[in-house]
Structures are given as structure tokens and as C-alpha cells.
Amino acid sequence: MIDKIVEWRIGGLARAVKNITLSEDFFDDHFPRMPIMPGVLILEGMAQLGGIFLEETVQEKLGLEKKAIMTIIDKTKFRDISRPGDTLVYTAEVLSFNPDAGKVEVTARKKDKEIVSTRITYVLNAYEDPILQRDRLRLVNMWKEGLNE
Numbered sequence: 001m002i003d004k005i006v007e008w009r010i011g012g013l014a015r016a017v018k019n020i021t022l023s024e025d026f027f028d029d030h031f032p033r034m035p036i037m038p039g040v041l042i043l044e045g046m047a048q049l050g051g052i053f054l055e056e057t058v059q060e061k062l063g064l065e066k067k068a069i070m071t072i073i074d075k076t077k078f079r080d081i082s083r084p085g086d087t088l089v090y091t092a093e094v095l096s097f098n099p100d101a102g103k104v105e106v107t108a109r110k111k112d113k114e115i116v117s118t119r120i121t122y123v124l125n126a127y128e129d130p131i132l133q134r135d136r137l138r139l140v141n142m143w144k145e146g147l148n149e
Contacts (some may be wrong), residue, residue, distance in 0.1 A: 001045030
């Protein structure tokens with residue numbers, strides 16, 4: 001649910017964009033003749049950015065390779081809907097972390113209006129799957145392509 005990461009500052013914040021197009025499969029059912037992006041999919045994009053940013057923060061700051069698993073979504077507020085043609089900008093900021101867990105605050109904006117805000121808590125699990133690690137790295141590199149860190 002992320003098209004591209006546009007800002008990435010460990011110890012600061014990360015930003016990513018999602019361009020909503022009418023060709024998205026979920027618009028077939030949500031809703032016919034009145035396409036609205038499902039809120040749960042906006043949250044998914046926010047969770048993806050928050051989780052990957054937390055993983056990279058823990059790796060850089062603590063030297064640990066762990067996988068972030070979402071466990072709590074807290075203080076979530078929806079303020080507006082999103083439709084085809086909108087561009088969402090997700091912003092994530094790591095609030096706290098330790099070797100076992102972390103918390104991230106994430107917002108979604110369209111134009112200059114905040115439409116969703118939430119805090120997400122993740123548990124951090126060690127993983128020893130070289131295929132998962134390879135695929136994760138490929139995805140992150142694709143999202144960050146062209147980004148000057």
C-alpha cells in the first residue's frame with residue numbers, strides 16, 4: 001500500500017506516498033459508482049511504513065535485525081475519505097523502541113489535510129529466513145529508489 005518512500009531520516013521521520021487510482025481492485029466493491037478507499041487499507045499503508053521504519057531504526061541504533069509485528073493500533077482517528085486521484089502522504093515517527101518492541105506515530109494526509117492519525121505498537125521478533133530477508137530488502141530498496149538519504 002506504499003508506492004514510494006520520499007523521506008527517510010533514522011532518528012527523525014519517514015514519509016511515503018500512495019497514489020490512489022481507479023484501477024485498484026478494491027474499488028470494484030467499495031463502492032460501486034462511489035469509489036472510496038477502504039480505511040483499513042489506508043491503515044495498512046501506514047502500518048507498512050511504520051513497521052519498516054521501526055525495523056530500520058532498531059537495526060541502525062541497536063544493531064539488531066528484527067521483524068516488526070503489529071500488536072496494537074491506538075488513538076486512531078479518521079477525518080476524511082480518499083478517492084481515486086488522491087495522493088496520500090504517510091508520515092511515521094518512532095516514539096520509542098527497545099530490543100523487544102516499539103511504538104510509532106503515523107499520519108496520512110491528502111493535500112495539506114490530515115485525514116488519519118494513529119499510534120501503532122509492534123513487537124520485534126528475530127527471524128532467520130534468508131528468503132524473507134532478501135525479499136524485504138528488495139522491497140525496501142524499490143520503495144527508496146532515487147532517495148537521497
